[in-house]
Amino acid sequence: MACLSFKWRLQYTINKNGRSKVDKLSFFGNGDAEKSSWQMKIGHIAAYAIQGRRPKMEDRFVINDNINNTGVGLFAVFDGHGGEFAANYAKEKLVQSLYDKVVEIKDLISGKKPIKKDDSIVKEEEKPKTPTSVERRKSFKKTNSITDECMRTGTKEITDPELLNKLSNIQRPITREVKPNTSILKKTETTDYFDKCGIVDYGKLITDEVLAADHSLLEAAKKNFDIAGTTALIAILEGSKLIVGNVGDSRGVMCDSRGNAIPLSFDHKPQQMRERKRIKEAGGFVTFNGVWRVAGILATSRALGDYPLKDKKFVIADPDILTFELNDHKPLFVILASDGxxxxxxxxxxxxFIKERLHEPDFGAKSLTLQSYYRGSLDNITVVIINFKDKAFSFSTSEKNA
Known part of the structure; x- marks a missing residue:
């Protein structure tokens, strides 16, 4: 009986009425769409969102085309459920943490922040033994192969030999004789976000920050007895690289130079074989009552927050990461949107739809949002458009200001 009562509370919270805490920026002027709307435009990026037929606005979006003049852009959509707490937390805490990390990484590359070897990773008495001549030869051979691979990829991210050497020294693996003591491991260091070629691994950055934010969100939610959750669709753009991290069922799609729709993410739904298997192995179940749901409650199988389902591991926050080389696709535009x-x-x-409306002031974001409403969408609707047409962005591997 208690289980049924708690399930009812979850379902009620997801659909209860309430006043949105988001500042209202504008209102519809026609009778067909009576709810409030939010809009923003920065350079070649535009966003438009409506509350639609929902009693509250639980969607959030972020557009930043140049984080602290680093040449890195970040764009995100968070689709909350069960209240605004989780979506607000993601927009404020998670996004700010990503900003801070990007600035740290760029300061490291530019030399503004000194690179120091983190001796605290291994205790003094557990330092690696001096390698034998055989081990040195193996290490030298491995180093050469890594260097050759980096040269083949033609990377231009970090070219300074001294900086690459320092990064290589920091990331050198511990020898077999020594195992790291997990009790003394620190949080991920900034240098850990460089791969063996010196390229910034933004996929790892998104993953680490999403999971860290989910952990702190769950702690805050439990203290406030708040069962809200949110999806997270995060895109990082630097030069010709677009990195997309996804948790849940918000979705990104790119229009390439030939007009083809290229998925930037794939929804996390409980009916998917991979997700259903994971949920069942955790002791959960999936039901269908018009919509597939985790434990009869949640229509997405991954999200931040949702602590009652997260504690049982029925729902997880692990993002899927996809990376795109824009020189290969030469996109006209990108759409990021909530499932509304x-x-x-x-x-x-x-x-x-957007191909015919890129000439509009907001690149078709408003038109697409309203058309979705007129087609009968029952949810909040948020649309972000990144316009690449007419070389709005330069596809180069060097840093740039959008």
Missing amino acids: LWDTFSNDEAVN
């Missing part, structure tokens, strides 16, 4: 849009538009339909 995707309930009424397929990827192809959304791409074809």
Whole structure:
């Protein structure tokens, strides 16, 4: 009986009425769409969002085309459920943490921040033994192979030999004779976000920050008895690289130079074989009552927050990461949107719709959002458009200011 009562509370909270804490920026001027709307435009990026037919606005979005003049852009959509707490937390805490890390990384590359070897990773008495001549030869051979691979990829991210050497020294693996003591490991160091070629691993950065934010969000939510959750769709753009991290069922799609719709993310739904298997192995179940749901409650199988389901590991926050080389696709634009849009538009339909409206002041973001509403979407709807047409962004591997 208690279980049924708690399940009812979850379902009630997801659908209860309440006043949104988001400042209202504008209102619809027609009778068909009576709810409030939010809009923003920065350079070649525009966002438009509506409360739609929901009693509250639980979507959040972020557009920043140049984080602290680092040449790195960050764009995100958070689709909250069960209240605004989780989506607000992600927008404020998670995004700020990502900003801080990007600045740290760029300061490291530019030399503003000195690179120091973190001796605290291994205790003094557990330092590696001096390698034998055989081990040195193996290490030298491995180093050469890594260098050759980096040269083949033609990376231009970090070229300074001294800096690369320091990074290599920091990241050198511990020898077999020594095992790291997990009790003394620190949080991820900034230098850990460089791969063996000196390229910034933004996928790892997104993953680490999302999981860290989820952990702190759960602690805060439990203290406040707040069962809210949120999806997270995060895109980082630097030069010709676009890195997309996804948790949940918000979705990104890119229109390439030929007009094709290229998925930037894939929804996490409980009916998917991989997700259903994971949920069942955790002791959970998936039900269908018009919509597939985790434990009969949540329509997405991954999210930040949702501590009642997260504690049982029915729902997880692990993001999927996809990386795109824009020189290969030469995109016209990118769409990032909450599932309120995707309930009424397929990827192809959304791409074809925006292709005809890039000339509009907001690159079609408002038109697409309203069209989704008119098609009958019952959810909050948020659309972010990144316009690449007419070389709005330069596809180069060097740093740039958007």
